[in-house]
């Protein structure tokens with residue numbers, strides 16, 4: 393891992409009017425990283441990604457800083473984030489149709505993207521586009537197809553090619569395979585991770601699929617109700633979660649006691665604007681005590697990770713035992 397992060401996010405907040413839906417979020421992405429962002433629906437994962445790209449909704453107010461390392465060693469800031477789009481940072485969205493124009497063949501769209509950042513002839517740009525499509529498994533002959541003429545899997549491959557064609561340093565993929573049939577998801581995700589590796593780009597992967605995180609990510613950041621819960625190396629966090637919320641999420645992966653699995657943590661996250669005082673997870677947490685209900689935990693460096701939980705040292709030492717905390721309550 394490079395000593396200096398490619399992307400540094402500090403105290404990021406995203407608010408709609410008085411309601412903060414992302415709050416005090418800090419993390420780094422390194423040049424060779426696959427960082428997964430996980431958490432239940434509404435945790436603020438997509439808005440975090442959009443804010444990094446300068447693509448947040450117009451009604452949102454973004455605070456904090458996002459800095460990106462430049463070739464000269466100085467840093468860029470979020471004020472320029474809109475301009476980073478397409479060149480240094482690229483997005484793979486959930487829905488391929490929203491990323492592609494319905495009225496142009498995919499090859500032409502890729503070639504236009506190439507020409508938007510490079511002075512190349514049409515022919516050279518088209519050749520580059522065809523190569524990018526071939527790399528992700530879209531045969532050259534399909535470059536002339538319109539998006540609606542491609543299958544869902546092929547379309548998502550084309551979007552991955554589009555994201556990588558201008559050799560970005562960071563790819564942000566927001567649930568890149570959710571819209572696909574389950575059988576195709578792993579295949580397309582593998583294409584994305586292999587291609588980003590070949591291109592030497594870092595990947596910020598937003599997903600609900602914890603198996604995919606285990607298979608493809610090096611580090612993970614768990615969010616709850618817009619805040620940081622736990623972050624660190626996947627192999628460590630998945631085998632020994634330090635925050636009860638992480639343990640509860642992982643319970644879906646870990647057979648606890650006589651093969652029983654927990655389908656989901658009981659209860660639901662709080663609505664934005666109605667967060668309880670203290671730790672937002674306290675009402676659902678089997679380990680919560682008084683201080684959890686009154687004081688919000690600050691991120692703390694513990695061994696190989698950062699954890700935002702007052703009770704981290706009371707979490708059992710294995711993922712299965714920690715998941716068992718939640719089983720007691722079902």
Ligand SMILES: Nc1ncnc2c1ncn2[C@@H]1O[C@H](COP(=O)(O)OP(=O)(O)OP(=O)(O)O)[C@@H](O)[C@H]1O
Pocket residue numbers: 408413431432433434435436437438439440449451664
């Ligand atoms: N344009 C908007 N206006 C107001 N609130 C919004 C807007 N977009 C998102 N939100 C709210 O912000 C919170 C975080 O949304 P976000 O889409 O980032 O969550 P997420 O973690 O990506 O969820 P999912 O996994 O379902 O995609 C949610 O409670 C959502 O309702």
